[in-house]
Amino acid sequence: MTTMKRVLVLAGDGIGPEVVREALRVIDWIDRRRHVPFDVQQGEVGGAAIDAHGTPLADATMALAQEADAVLLGAVGGPKWDALPFAQRPERGLLRLRKELQLYANLRPATVFAPLVDASTLKPEIVRGLDLMIVRELTGGIYFGEPRGIELLPDGQRRGINTQVYTTSEIHRVGRVAFDLARKRGSKVCSADKANVMESGRLWREEIQKLRDESYSDVELEHMYADAVAMELLRRPNRFDVIVTDNLFGDILSDEAAMMTGSLGMLPSASLGDQRADGGRKALYEPVHGSAPDIAGKDLANPIATILSLSMMLRWSFDMHTEADLIEQAVEGVLASGTRTGDIMAPGMARVSTTVMGDSILHELDKLSA
Ligand SMILES: NC(=O)C1=CN([C@@H]2O[C@H](COP(=O)(O)OP(=O)(O)OC[C@H]3O[C@@H](n4cnc5c(N)ncnc54)[C@H](O)[C@@H]3O)[C@@H](O)[C@H]2O)C=CC1
Numbered sequence: 001m002t003t004m005k006r007v008l009v010l011a012g013d014g015i016g017p018e019v020v021r022e023a024l025r026v027i028d029w030i031d032r033r034r035h036v037p038f039d040v041q042q043g044e045v046g047g048a049a050i051d052a053h054g055t056p057l058a059d060a061t062m063a064l065a066q067e068a069d070a071v072l073l074g075a076v077g078g079p080k081w082d083a084l085p086f087a088q089r090p091e092r093g094l095l096r097l098r099k100e101l102q103l104y105a106n107l108r109p110a111t112v113f114a115p116l117v118d119a120s121t122l123k124p125e126i127v128r129g130l131d132l133m134i135v136r137e138l139t140g141g142i143y144f145g146e147p148r149g150i151e152l153l154p155d156g157q158r159r160g161i162n163t164q165v166y167t168t169s170e171i172h173r174v175g176r177v178a179f180d181l182a183r184k185r186g187s188k189v190c191s192a193d194k195a196n197v198m199e200s201g202r203l204w205r206e207e208i209q210k211l212r213d214e215s216y217s218d219v220e221l222e223h224m225y226a227d228a229v230a231m232e233l234l235r236r237p238n239r240f241d242v243i244v245t246d247n248l249f250g251d252i253l254s255d256e257a258a259m260m261t262g263s264l265g266m267l268p269s270a271s272l273g274d275q276r277a278d279g280g281r282k283a284l285y286e287p288v289h290g291s292a293p294d295i296a297g298k299d300l301a302n303p304i305a306t307i308l309s310l311s312m313m314l315r316w317s318f319d320m321h322t323e324a325d326l327i328e329q330a331v332e333g334v335l336a337s338g339t340r341t342g343d344i345m346a347p348g349m350a351r352v353s354t355t356v357m358g359d360s361i362l363h364e365l366d367k368l369s370a
Pocket residue numbers: 015019074075076077078079091094263264265266286287288289290291292293294295300301302303305343
């Protein structure tokens with residue numbers, strides 16, 4: 001018997017609702033055409049939740065997220081809420097979800113679809129065939145460390161403080177995810193840190209090395225400074241297989257990697273917690289991009305990152321590899337036919353809207369499963 005897949009959808013702000021709407025149509029397609037029942041609940045996060053409930057994530061929504069098999073999120077934030085204190089900003093809603101669901105491993109694959117080789121700002125020979133995985137630590141580091149704040153000094157200056165903190169167990173658990181993934185891919189891990197200037201970076205390096213020597217001696221490990229990784233990503237991205245790094249460096253390096261694939265609008269992500277004894281795990285899926293206020297409400301956003309995040313959900317939360325493959329093939333087919341949103345458009349191609357991109361992917365899914 002096929003069990004019901006309980007998915008909580010939090011569309012969020014800006015282009016969030018626009019891109020999530022297209023992913024919901026794909027869920028509906030799977031439900032109808034592949035006879036896999038989904039129980040989709042919807043809630044607010046970010047600015048939308050501030051407007052509706054006065055907080056970036058209501059406790060009731062947090063409880064729904066705890067109960068769901070998986071969460072699909074659009075994006076949060078926008079100029080309307082930019083002046084709010086940090087604790088009340090839209091981004092805190094997302095950070096609370098990550099922290100309370102203990103989603104410590106953020107998988108951000110950067111894959112270049114063949115038809116998009118020319119959409120990258122890098123030369124085709126640099127990005128062709130790119131298939132790398134960034135594993136970003138997501139619940140520790142400088143985004144959560146204490147002390148933090150902005151304080152007034154006696155001389156009238158203000159001082160901003162954030163703290164980078166990691167413990168051995170936080171490093172080991174995300175390291176294990178990276179090494180396990182590498183075993184299924186090219187068996188190579190690059191660990192990015194700043195061990196030359198930060199104590200937390202030195203600890204990161206020592207513990208990743210220890211983990212590799214004790215449990216993953218079959219996997220090749222190299223350590224690099226995060227700034228050098230930023231440089232190498234532009235020079236020779238194909239040298240990388242899996243990159244494991246902390247919360248802040250992972251945030252930055254994955255936006256950089258996104259541009260190899262043509263656009264931030266192409267990059268999906270999965271945020272995973274520990275696997276339970278029953279094989280399940282807490283998980284949240286979201287595009288890597290933000291709420292893109294500059295194009296919000298105009299039906300211009302690329303929904304592919306969100307649709308590919310759904311495909312990651314099918315793989316990681318529901319073991320539905322056939323359907324995940326179908327979605328990825330449909331995206332590739334649509335791109336090959338020259339259907340492009342503005343962010344991945346090449347000269348001479350017509351620009352389609354978010355909705356038409358969604359229509360085209362559904363049409364391609366129909367064709368593939370006819
Ligand atoms: N996970 C999340 O919810 C994230 C939220 N944010 C928030 O989003 C807001 C805007 O941040 P930005 O720095 O502008 O980053 P952004 O990712 O929203 O936009 C950066 C640029 O990429 C373009 N872009 C992004 N996604 C696109 C898509 N799907 N299709 C076409 N073009 C796309 C935007 O138009 C913009 O020019 C801020 O409030 C920020 O805090 C930023 C990053 C992640």
